Every structure is written in C-alpha cells, then in structure tokens.
Amino acid sequence: MSLGVVLLVHTAFDRAAQVARHWADAGCGVVIHVDAKVPRAAFRAFRDRFAGEERVRFCKRVRVEWGTWSLVAATQIASARLLEAFPDATHVYLASGACLPLRPVAELESYLADRPGTDFIESVAVAEADWAIDGLEAERFTLRFPFSWRKRRKLFDAWTEAQRKLGLTRRLPDGLAPHLGSQWWCLTRETLQAILEAPDRRVMDAYFASVWIPDESYFQSLARRHSARIESRSLTLAKFDLQGKPHIFYDDHRPLLERSDCFVARKIWPGAEALYATFLDPDRPAARLAEPDPGKIDRVFSRANQRRANGRAGLLNQGRFPKKGREGKLTAAPYAVFCGLDALYPEWEPWLARRLGGRVHGHLFHPDGAEFAGREAVTQGCLSADPALRDYRPEQFLGNLIWNTRGERQAWQFGPADTQAVAPFLLRDRNATFTVVSGAWAVPLLQSERPFDEIRAEIARLQRVEAAFLRLLDGPEVAARVHRWTLAEFAAGPADRLDPVLAEIAGREEARPLPEIRDLSDIPALLQRLRDAGVKPTVMGDFGVAPSPAPRVGGPGLAG
Amino acid sequence: MGIVSAYRMRLRRKLWLTRARLKAGQLSPVANRTGAIRGGDLLAFTTLRDERLRLPYFLDYYRRLGIDHFLMVDNGSTDGTTDYLAAQPDVSLWRTEHSYRGSAYGVDWLNGLARRHGARHWCLTVDVDEFLVYPFCDTRPLRALTDWLDASQLRVFGAMLLDMYPKGPLAAQPYAEGQDPFEIAQWFDAGNYVAEKNPLYDNLWIQGGVRAREFFADRPRRAPALNKTPLVKWARGYAYVSSTHALLPRGLNRTYEEAGGEKASGVLLHAKFLDTFGARAEEEAARGEHYRAAEEYRAYAGVLGDGLDEGRDLWCRWSERYVNWRQLEILGLISKGNWA
Numbered sequence: 001m002s003l004g005v006v007l008l009v010h011t012a013f014d015r016a017a018q019v020a021r022h023w024a025d026a027g028c029g030v031v032i033h034v035d036a037k038v039p040r041a042a043f044r045a046f047r048d049r050f051a052g053e054e055r056v057r058f059c060k061r062v063r064v065e066w067g068t069w070s071l072v073a074a075t076q077i078a079s080a081r082l083l084e085a086f087p088d089a090t091h092v093y094l095a096s097g098a099c100l101p102l103r104p105v106a107e108l109e110s111y112l113a114d115r116p117g118t119d120f121i122e123s124v125a126v127a128e129a130d131w132a133i134d135g136l137e138a139e140r141f142t143l144r145f146p147f148s149w150r151k152r153r154k155l156f157d158a159w160t161e162a163q164r165k166l167g168l169t170r171r172l173p174d175g176l177a178p179h180l181g182s183q184w185w186c187l188t189r190e191t192l193q194a195i196l197e198a199p200d201r202r203v204m205d206a207y208f209a210s211v212w213i214p215d216e217s218y219f220q221s222l223a224r225r226h227s228a229r230i231e232s233r234s235l236t237l238a239k240f241d242l243q244g245k246p247h248i249f250y251d252d253h254r255p256l257l258e259r260s261d262c263f264v265a266r267k268i269w270p271g272a273e274a275l276y277a278t279f280l281d282p283d284r285p286a287a288r289l290a291e292p293d294p295g296k297i298d299r300v301f302s303r304a305n306q307r308r309a310n311g312r313a314g315l316l317n318q319g320r321f322p323k324k325g326r327e328g329k330l331t332a333a334p335y336a337v338f339c340g341l342d343a344l345y346p347e348w349e350p351w352l353a354r355r356l357g358g359r360v361h362g363h364l365f366h367p368d369g370a371e372f373a374g375r376e377a378v379t380q381g382c383l384s385a386d387p388a389l390r391d392y393r394p395e396q397f398l399g400n401l402i403w404n405t406r407g408e409r410q411a412w413q414f415g416p417a418d419t420q421a422v423a424p425f426l427l428r429d430r431n432a433t434f435t436v437v438s439g440a441w442a443v444p445l446l447q448s449e450r451p452f453d454e455i456r457a458e459i460a461r462l463q464r465v466e467a468a469f470l471r472l473l474d475g476p477e478v479a480a481r482v483h484r485w486t487l488a489e490f491a492a493g494p495a496d497r498l499d500p501v502l503a504e505i506a507g508r509e510e511a512r513p514l515p516e517i518r519d520l521s522d523i524p525a526l527l528q529r530l531r532d533a534g535v536k537p538t539v540m541g542d543f544g545v546a547p548s549p550a551p552r553v554g555g556p557g558l559a560g
Numbered sequence: 561m562g563i564v565s566a567y568r569m570r571l572r573r574k575l576w577l578t579r580a581r582l583k584a585g586q587l588s589p590v591a592n593r594t595g596a597i598r599g600g601d602l603l604a605f606t607t608l609r610d611e612r613l614r615l616p617y618f619l620d621y622y623r624r625l626g627i628d629h630f631l632m633v634d635n636g637s638t639d640g641t642t643d644y645l646a647a648q649p650d651v652s653l654w655r656t657e658h659s660y661r662g663s664a665y666g667v668d669w670l671n672g673l674a675r676r677h678g679a680r681h682w683c684l685t686v687d688v689d690e691f692l693v694y695p696f697c698d699t700r701p702l703r704a705l706t707d708w709l710d711a712s713q714l715r716v717f718g719a720m721l722l723d724m725y726p727k728g729p730l731a732a733q734p735y736a737e738g739q740d741p742f743e744i745a746q747w748f749d750a751g752n753y754v755a756e757k758n759p760l761y762d763n764l765w766i767q768g769g770v771r772a773r774e775f776f777a778d779r780p781r782r783a784p785a786l787n788k789t790p791l792v793k794w795a796r797g798y799a800y801v802s803s804t805h806a807l808l809p810r811g812l813n814r815t816y817e818e819a820g821g822e823k824a825s826g827v828l829l830h831a832k833f834l835d836t837f838g839a840r841a842e843e844e845a846a847r848g849e850h851y852r853a854a855e856e857y858r859a860y861a862g863v864l865g866d867g868l869d870e871g872r873d874l875w876c877r878w879s880e881r882y883v884n885w886r887q888l889e890i891l892g893l894i895s896k897g898n899w900a
Contacts, residue, residue: 303900307822384752
C-alpha cells in the first residue's frame with residue numbers, strides 16, 4: 001500500500017513546496033504540475049528546491065485555464081508520469097498546491113487499505129445532479145463551449161443561448177454516462193490506468209475537450225466505466241460559494257478543521273500560518289480512525305452562502321440595499337398596528353401592553369414626535385423621537401425600530417392625525433397586522449367641549465385623510481394582514497371583534513376582559529348633528545338615523 | 561446607463577483626473593520613499609493637518625493590519641506632524657500650504673498620488689481618525705481580505721463611518737499620545753441610520769448616527785454623509801469625487817447588493833469626538849476650509865445653535881458600547897457577505 005500524489009500548482013510556491021515535502025516525507029510519491037503561465041525562471045527556482053529528492057518529480061507543463069480542458073490535460077499528464085515514476089503507488093490522490101492534509105498521511109493510507117479496490121470520487125449522474133451554479137447541468141455535455149466564461153462572458157452566454165435556440169446538440173460517445181462531481185479525487189492505480197490507457201481515449205478526450213468544466217466530469221464519468229467499486233464522495237473537503245469559487249480557510253477555522261476528521265482541505269489561504277504549522281507538524285499525534293465528517297463546516301459555509309444570497313430581512317446597510325420588490329420581508333419581525341382603539345379605550349395602551357407583552361407605543365407618527373413606550377425621547381438603537389428626523393425617511397425609521405427591537409414584539413397606534421407618509425410601506429409589509437376601527441378617532445373629538453364649528457372642520461379634515469388610508473387598504477399591493485371594521489360595526493360587539501385578533505397577534509387566548517370603553521350612546525346623535533351641519537360622516541359606518549329632537553340612549557347600531 | 565449619461569460620467573471623471581494633475585504641483589516632497597513600494601503592497605493614503613498626537617496610534621493600528629506603505633499629504637501642520645512623519649521608514653510625505661478646500665478637501669492631492677503610485681495596489685484612503693474594522697479583522701490581516709476580494713473579482717470594499725463618542729463630557733477624558741482612542745470613545749449609535757441611492761453616482765448615501773441625532777435633528781438632510789468606500793484596487797483611471805464617499809467610474813460605488821443579499825462590508829470607526837474636538841471645531845469653523853464652508857463645524861462650535869460646549873454629553877442610555885466586529889455584524893452595521 002503506497003500513495004501517490006498529483007499536485008496542481010500555479011501560485012503560492014512556498015506553501016506548495018511545504019505541502020509537497022510533507023507528502024513526500026510521509027513516503028508518498030509526488031508529481032507536481034506547474035501551470036505553464038508561471039514564468040520559466042520562477043518554475044526552475046521552484047523545481048530546484050527539490051533537487052535530489054527522489055520522491056518529488058515534475059511533469060510537462062500545460063497552460064491551464066479555469067473551466068477548460070487544459071486542467072484535465074494537466075491532470076492526465078501528471079497522473080501518467082506518476083504511474084510510471086512510482087510503480088509501487090497503489091492509489092493516486094489529486095490535490096492542489098492550496099490543499100492541506102489535515103490528518104497524518106498514515107491514517108489516510110490505512111483508511112484506503114481498509115477499503116481495498118475502492119475509488120473515492122464524487123460522481124453523480126447528470127440526471128440527478130443539482131450541482132452547478134450556472135444552471136448548466138445536462139447542457140454541459142450536449143452543447144459546445146468554445147468561449148471563455150471568465151474572459152468572454154457575453155460571447156459565452158450568447159453562444160450557449162444560440163445553440164439552445166437553434167436546437168444544436170451533439171451526440172455523446174458510445175458507452176459514456178455523464179457524471180459530475182468534485183474535481184478532487186483519489187483513484188486506484190487500476191482505475192486510473194484503465195482511464196488513461198483506454199482504447200477509445202482519443203474519442204473521449206476529443207469529446208470532453210468541448211464540454212463545459214470537464215475537470216468536474218471527465219474522470220467522474222470515466223471512472224464509472226472502469227471502476228470496480230466507487231464511493232461517490234471526495235476525501236478532500238472543499239466548499240463552494242455562489243460564484244462557484246472555493247471558500248477559503250484561515251487560521252480561525254482551525255478548530256472546525258480539526259473536528260471535521262477530513263483527510264485534506266482546500267483551499268487554504270497562503271497566509272494561514274497557524275493552519276500550516278498545526279497540520280503539517282510531523283509530531284502531530286495520530287488521532288483516531290474516525291470517519292470524515294464535514295457537517296459542521298458545511299453549516300458554516302451554507303450559512304454564508306445564504307447570507308450572501310438572501311441577507312437579513314429588514315436590514316439596510318452599506319452591503320445591503322434591496323431594490324423595491326427584492327427586499328424579501330420589508331422589516332425584521334412581525335408587529336401590530338392599531339387604528340382608533342386608543343380613542344375608544346382611555347386605558348388602551350397599558351392594557352394592551354399587559355395583553356400582548358412586548359412593547360406598546362403610542363402614536364409613533366404623531367406630528368409632534370414619536371410617542372415611544374414610556375414616552376422616551378430616544379429608544380433602542382438610539383432612535384430619536386424627533387419628528388424631523390423621523391419624517392426625513394419614515395419607512396427607514398420604522399424599519400430601524402423593528403430591527404433594533406428584534407425579539408420583542410412591537411405594537412403601536414396609528415390614525416388620521418398622524419403623518420401618513422409611511423402608510424403604503426406598512427401595508428406592503430407582510431410583517432404588519434392592522435386592526436382598524438375606522439372613524440373611532442372621531443369619538444373623543446365629538447364628545448369634547450370644543451366649539452362645534454372647530455370640531456366639524458377637524459372631522460371633515462381627518463375624515464378625508466382616513467378615507468385615503470382606507471382606499472390604500474384596498475390597494476393591490478397590500479401584503480399586511482388587515483382586520484377592519486367601521487365604528488358602528490365595532491360598537492355592535494367589541495369583544496367579539498377584538499378577542500380573536502388579539503389572540504392571533506399574541507399567539508395565545510386569554511380571558512382578560514377589555515378595558516372600559518367610552519360611552520358611545522350619544523354618538524349617533526352627534527353624528528346626526530354633524531350631518532345636519534353639512535359634513536357627511538363616511539368612515540364611521542351606519543348607526544342608523546338618530547331620532548330627533550331628543551337623542552335616545554343607545555342608538556340602534558349599539559343595541560345588537 | 562445610457563450613452564449620454566455614460567459620456568457625462570466620463571467627462572466628470574476626466575475633470576477630476578485633470579484637477580488631480582493640476583494640483584500635483586502644489587505638493588512638495590518631504591520624504592519620498594515610494595521607491596520601496598513593491599508589487600502587491602497594501603498602501604494607505606491620508607491628508608492631515610496638525611495631528612501629531614494621533615499619529616503613533618494611527619500608524620500602529622494600520623501597520624498591524626498589514627499596510628506596507630503610507631502616502632501622506634501634510635497640509636501646513638505646525639505641531640511637529642511633519643518631522644514625525646518624515647522620520648517614519650514606511651511613510652512617504654508631501655507637504656503643501658495650499659487650500660484644503662481648493663483641493664476639494666484633499667481629494668485632488670490624493671487622487672494625484674494614487675494615480676502615480678496606487679495602480680494595481682489595494683489602496684486604503686482614510687483620515688487619521690478613521691479606523692477600518694471588517695469581518696474577521698481580529699484573526700485575519702487586511703491581506704486576507706484583499707486576497708479574498710481579488711479572488712471574488714471585487715474591486716472595492718464599502719465601510720460606513722461609525723461615529724464613536726465617550727460617556728460624559730468630551731473634556732473629561734483627555735486623550736494621551738499612543739492611546740487607543742476607543743478606550744475613551746467607546747460608544748456608538750447602533751440603529752438610527754438611513755440611506756438612499758444617489759442617482760448621480762449610484763453610491764449609497766447614508767446618514768444618521770450621533771451627529772444626526774445631536775446636531776442635525778432639525779435639518780436631517782444636512783447631516784454628514786457616512787457612506788465610504790475606503791478600500792479600492794486602484795487603476796489609473798479611477799478618481800474619488802467627494803471625499804471617499806463616491807468614486808468614478810461609478811461601477812466602483814456598488815458596494816451594496818440590490819437583489820436582497822448582503823455583500824461583505826465593514827465600518828470606519830470614527831474617533832472624532834475626543835477632548836481635542838472642542839478646540840478643533842472652533843478653529844475649523846473659523847478657517848472655513850471644510851465641506852459646505854464647514855457648516856458642520858459651525859454647528860458643532862455653536863454658531864448655528866444647538867452646538868457643542870465642553871460639558872456636552874453625547875451619550876444616552878441606549879448608546880452601545882463597542883466590543884468587536886462580531887457585535888457590529890449582529891447589529892447589522894457590517895456584513896460578512898459570503899466570506900466565512
């Protein structure tokens with residue numbers, strides 16, 4: 001049992017040399033392929049570092065470009081050289097200069113020896129693969145890709161699209177079942193030799209030369225033809241981001257890497273001193289014969305990908321500023337808006353705070369400033385109650401409040417006397433629950449001692465504002481949950497209306513009785529007086545016609 | 561972007577580059593060590609005046625992050641700044657007595673230096689009271705970040721300015737040379753920032769924080785801009801157009817994701833509010849060399865009312881005490897993006 005290692009190197013030569021030596025010192029035969037893009041002088045300097053080392057060899061160089069056949073060609077050349085130079089090698093491990101062995105080589109060798117004749121190569125049938133970031137899975141094999149994805153993206157995309165439109169496809173060579181998988185594999189000598197010496201290799205090579213990203217499919221497909229036993233997974237831990245670029249490991253990943261029990265990880269940042277020092281330490285104690293378990297690392301990196309793709313709902317900062325329609329949820333957490341109830345229940349706010357828990361504010365959009373709970377001048381996140389600051393960007397004021405108080409439900413009051421600019425935003429927000437008793441705001445006004453002419457004018461004004469708000473509630477973009485009654489409808493049975501809504505918002509039933517409601521018995525008559533004075537009450541609902549001259553106690557609408 | 565608009569932007573960019581070339585003559589070299597700059601070095605660009613007290617910590621902070629060379633313009637210091645900087649082995653220093661305002665608040669001078677020395681380098685443009693904090697900055701040097709940005713084919717890294725302040729009157733805790741200013745100015749406003757996309761340059765225009773809360777509450781639109789793009793993989797045709805708030809070509813201003821996700825971003829911790837600030841504000845208000853005729857400084861100095869006296873306390877009970885970058889990430893002030 002002896003391991004051979006093919007190392008693909010194009011940069012960070014100090015690290016590559018360190019790793020090559022590590023493999024060689026452990027008894028592995030190593031063949032290094034250095035990218036032909038590396039200038040000859042640099043290449044020679046690198047090669048000369050290994051002068052006299054029997055176990056480190058170099059092979060013919062190819063110019064390697066990502067996503068193209070050149071990478072497979074380089075691997076073929078290096079593999080063939082390895083098989084020839086190290087006839088005792090029973091397995092060949094494909095690694096790069098940025099790969100770092102995490103466990104002693106002896107552990108890897110005994111792991112392989114325990115599983116004789118097994119090829120470790122991730123190899124997933126294309127039909128089942130959900131692999132690629134570019135959405136080109138089957139098409140990698142049926143279209144041609146003559147243009148560089150990195151350097152000629154537009155041409156690449158246009159040509160791909162044109163082939164789809166024209167229905168151009170090509171035939172797969174006989175006996176080939178396309179498979180995809182990680183570029184990094186560990187094959188037995190027999191399988192590798194069979195692939196490299198297959199009688200139809202010219203046909204296969206010619207075919208794969210115009211497959212897209214053949215390094216993820218050439219060996220992965222051909223191993224299926226020649227292998228006696230495939231374990232479809234890579235022994236190299238490699239995670240990819242949304243661009244298909246490998247995630248990079250740094251010193252702070254050391255605990256994660258140690259616990260992963262993986263044999264090899266890529267890619268390592270060349271500056272990760274502590275990783276190289278730890279994992280290449282020859283005196284590193286052989287741990288245990290644990291199975292590789294990349295689960296924890298998987299989670300860290302999938303969270304990162306998730307963050308990059310979707311972000312945190314309700315957050316705006318210099319890295320996240322979604323266009324309209326791309327925000328996901330508009331705010332960070334659910335909240336409740338009550339319209340008119342504070343006008344009906346003098347003790348509404350403190351009662352609601354007890355009923356819902358969380359934080360209950362007054363009118364956050366009061367023209368004189370935000371009425372934060374406790375009437376603070378500044379609240380969480382140093383958000384100011386100042387009206388000018390708030391009204392400068394009212395939607396973001398609200399977004400900030402909800403963001404700053406994540407974990408604590410917010411509720412507040414809203415009405416036609418408040419500044420209205422934020423309303424369309426609130427209604428577009430799936431996190432908002434509105435409980436609206438339209439016209440309720442008029443009750444304290446009607447019952448006040450102010451001169452009737454003033455009351456009449458004020459009601460006419462606020463009614464116009466509320467009517468506009470009610471029209472928004474019927475708009476096409478409303479995503480908020482809306483519970484809505486007119487004053488007359490609500491007055492007919494406040495508890496019946498409110499209890500289910502509060503139970504829904506709070507997430508629990510509670511037998512707490514509603515606080516004392518204002519006396520509404522004179523409202524029908526007062527509304528009639530308003531009507532007589534030329535202002536038609538439109539948002540309060542239908543209390544029926546109050547009999548004149550003497551108002552009766554309890555209008556018809558209140559009886560039921 | 562239409563052709564006309566693209567062409568207008570090109571003209572604007574050329575204008576800024578021409579200004580930079582014209583103003584280059586205003587700089588006389590005091591210590592030019594740019595010959596020591598090697599390919600791939602991380603460079604820092606700074607304009608300053610009379611900041612002797614702050615320099616030791618500033619240089620130390622950025623040396624530890626991995627800045628290889630500092631390119632600095634001394635705008636008429638009289639407090640020993642010039643000599644101190646000239647003696648630093650990794651500083652190249654130019655001096656000018658010309659107007660800071662006339663140079664677009666130092667932008668022309670630094671554009672000129674970046675054009676000559678910054679191409680193909682990652683360039684960090686910061687004031688001496690701005691300290692870059694980015695995800696993982698406690699375990700990964702700046703080079704790790706720039707390598708990752710290179711691999712991700714990103715040319716810029718955004719970092720909002722985060723104003724820090726002490727608890728209690730500014731004058732109560734004097735700053736000593738070499739001290740970490742954030743031992744004093746430990747506090748910040750965590751969640752009162754607002755932003756808008758600037759249609760002219762596509763940059764995000766961020767305002768808020770303690771300055772908006774305390775000095776600009778009655779006229780929030782005039783509150784200072786906090787968006788910054790201090791870290792750029794420089795190329796010859798690039799130009800800052802307004803402090804480090806915006807760049808041209810304007811594709812460089814897209815430090816934010818518009819499709820819902822988060823791009824990696826950091827903050828510049830701003831050590832403006834120290835005991836030295838009161839005197840500075842009065843002096844700058846009188847000099848009128850800052851943006852909008854130093855309206856901001858006049859606000860601080862009390863000329864516009866609601867100003868800053870020595871006893872003024874910027875702290876409030878909801879102020880957040882600075883811990884580390886992870887705290888800023890949880891608060892949503894910075895993002896890791898998909899850097900993990």
